[in-house]
Structures are given as C-alpha cells and as structure tokens.
Amino acid sequence: MHTDLVAALDIGGTKIAGALVDGDGRLLVRAQRATPAREDGDTVMRAVEEVLGELTAAPLWARVRAVGIGSAGPVDASAGTVSPVNVPGWRGYPLVARVRAATGHLPVELIGDGVAITAAEHWQGAARGHDNALCMVVSTGVGGGLVLGGRLHPGPTGNAGHIGHISVDLDGDPCPCGARGCVERIASGPNIARRALEGGWRPGPDGDTSAAAVAAAARAGDPVAVASFERAAQALAAGIAATATLVEIDIAVIGGGVGKAGEVLFAPLRRALTRYATLSFVQRLTVAPARMGTDAGLVGAAAAALSRAAGATVAGV
Ligand SMILES: [Zn+2]
Numbered sequence: 001m002h003t004d005l006v007a008a009l010d011i012g013g014t015k016i017a018g019a020l021v022d023g024d025g026r027l028l029v030r031a032q033r034a035t036p037a038r039e040d041g042d043t044v045m046r047a048v049e050e051v052l053g054e055l056t057a058a059p060l061w062a063r064v065r066a067v068g069i070g071s072a073g074p075v076d077a078s079a080g081t082v083s084p085v086n087v088p089g090w091r092g093y094p095l096v097a098r099v100r101a102a103t104g105h106l107p108v109e110l111i112g113d114g115v116a117i118t119a120a121e122h123w124q125g126a127a128r129g130h131d132n133a134l135c136m137v138v139s140t141g142v143g144g145g146l147v148l149g150g151r152l153h154p155g156p157t158g159n160a161g162h163i164g165h166i167s168v169d170l171d172g173d174p175c176p177c178g179a180r181g182c183v184e185r186i187a188s189g190p191n192i193a194r195r196a197l198e199g200g201w202r203p204g205p206d207g208d209t210s211a212a213a214v215a216a217a218a219r220a221g222d223p224v225a226v227a228s229f230e231r232a233a234q235a236l237a238a239g240i241a242a243t244a245t246l247v248e249i250d251i252a253v254i255g256g257g258v259g260k261a262g263e264v265l266f267a268p269l270r271r272a273l274t275r276y277a278t279l280s281f282v283q284r285l286t287v288a289p290a291r292m293g294t295d296a297g298l299v300g301a302a303a304a305a306l307s308r309a310a311g312a313t314v315a316g317v
Pocket residue numbers: 164165166175176177178179180182184
C-alpha cells in the first residue's frame with residue numbers, strides 16, 4: 001500500500017491543480033493550469049486534460065492506483081457530475097467519466113471542495129485526532145464538510161456539511177442560492193466588507209475594500225469594522241452550534257481568507273458560541289483556525305482517493 005500513489009485534482013474557479021501524492025500526503029509531482037472559467041465546457045475540460053497529461057507523463061505515474069477529485073460545487077458524486085457555480089460551461093458535466101477516460105480507467109473518487117478541505121484537515125491539520133469535526137472554508141463563499149465517527153462524511157452526492165447555506169436569519173437578506181439569511185450571506189468575505197462599507201467604514205489610501213482590509217481596521221480599533229466581524233462571527237457561531245447540536249462535533253475548524261483574520265474573528269466567535277451552544281453535550285465544543293495551506297484541496301482529494309484505493313481503511317481518513 002505505501003508504495004502506491006494516487007493522483008489528486010483540485011478544481012476551482014481560478015485554477016486547476018493536480019499532483020501525484022503518496023500515502024503520507026506528500027506531493028511528489030505537480031501540474032497546474034488557469035481555469036478558463038468563462039469558456040465552454042470542452043475548453044475547461046482540455047485544461048484538466050493538460051494537467052492530467054503532465055501527471056501521466058511522469059515516471060511515477062506507473063504507481064498510481066486511483067484518482068481523487070475535489071471540485072467547486074455543487075457536485076453530484078453519485079452521478080459523477082459537477083456544476084460549479086463559477087464555471088457556467090459545466091452544468092451536470094460528466095467529469096468523472098472524462099477523467100477516467102484520460103487516466104486509463106483508474107477508479108475515480110469525486111468530492112466537493114469543502115469536503116476535500118475537511119479530509120485534509122482531518123488527516124494532517126487542525127482536526128487531526130478528532131472523530132467528530134466540522135471544517136469550514138470562509139472566503140468568497142462559505143463551504144464545509146463533516147467528519148463523523150472518525151470517517152469523512154461526504155453524503156450521497158458529496159456535499160454534506162455545506163454550512164454556508166444553513167439559514168441563521170429567518171427573514172434575512174435573499175441569498176444567491178434562493179434561501180434567506182444564509183451563513184454565507186452574512187459571514188463571507190465580500191459580505192463582511194459590504195456591511196462595513198454600508199456602516200460608513202472607508203478604506204485607506206490604497207483603496208483596498210477586501211475583508212482583509214476590514215480585519216486590519218478592526219485590529220486598529222475601528223468600531224464599524226469590529227462590528228462587521230462580530231456579526232459574521234455571530235452567524236458562524238449559530239451555524240456551528242446548530243451543527244454541534246445535530247451531530248455532536250467537538251471541534252470546528254475555520255480556514256479560508258476570513259479564517260486568517262485571527263482574533264478579530266475568533267474572539268467574538270468564542271463569545272457567540274457560549275450564547276448559542278448551550279446544551280451540556282455541546283459546551284466542550286472548540287474552534288480552531290485551519291492548519292493546512294494552499295495545498296489542502298489536493299491533499300484532501302488524495303485522502304479520498306487513498307481511502308477508496310484501500311477500501312476505506314486508511315487510518316484517519
Ligand atoms: Zn444560501
């Protein structure tokens with residue numbers, strides 16, 4: 001088993017990354033293309049095939065036993081299709097069949113990108129050693145995934161744990177998903193920045209209106225910036241508390257650009273959790289920043305492929 005490798009693909013709206021990965025999660029060969037996100041579906045697929053072409057040309061390819069794909073969602077793992085919101089050329093696109101054809105018909109495991117990040121954090125990051133965990137990506141959107149009973153829980157279609165579209169504000173703002181008051185509508189980076197601007201916060205001379213700029217202002221004590229992060233923290237806490245109450249997680253890991261805001265986010269988040277996670281069995285719930293870096297999607301996709309190649313017996317995956 002340990003001499004075997006897997007191929008991993010991390011497919012997002014801006015880049016398509018690939019790697020050959022060993023049983024310890026080391027990335028041995030890498031390839032990458034920009035995602036031609038505005039082009040037709042076949043053009044996007046050609047970029048994927050170029051990445052796979054570099055990987056299959058590597059001498060180590062002979063040891064590859066399975067392929068793992070973490071894709072921007074929604075995905076449908078049961079049908080083998082993807083419909084990434086930011087790649088309009090792919091709607092119900094048969095990605096698994098196309099990747100299988102390009103890789104000599106190896107087994108292919110498809111999961112959503114939030115689930116992939118979760119697999120990576122559970123294998124090697126902040127959720128390591130936790131049998132019940134929620135991992136979240138808070139950036140342009142809000143995604144997530146679950147580990148339950150020591151195992152990744154992708155759900156039938158590969159989207160389980162998509163906490164960004166739980167409603168935490170019943171009559172709140174309409175969300176692009178069609179619901180109202182979703183966690184993402186309040187806690188994503190663009191929404192943190194939007195709320196700060198609406199409250200009168202103004203960027204510095206560099207004109208940077210990103211959530212990172214709002215975080216810097218909050219650290220400097222700007223009350224509007226602080227309030228915008230407190231509101232985001234409140235939405236995250238309500239979603240995390242609901243998840244903990246339903247399935248008894250003991251840690252919530254938060255990554256993505258907003259997760260890098262540090263105590264500007266985590267201090268109000270811990271305070272808000274004491275107000276929402278009140279029952280005895282969720283009171284020991286902790287929150288922690290993600291530890292995996294930009295390779296988390298690849299490492300998580302590899303974890304999913306390894307667990308399939310090993311018949312779901314890989315320790316910790
Ligand atoms: Zn929504």
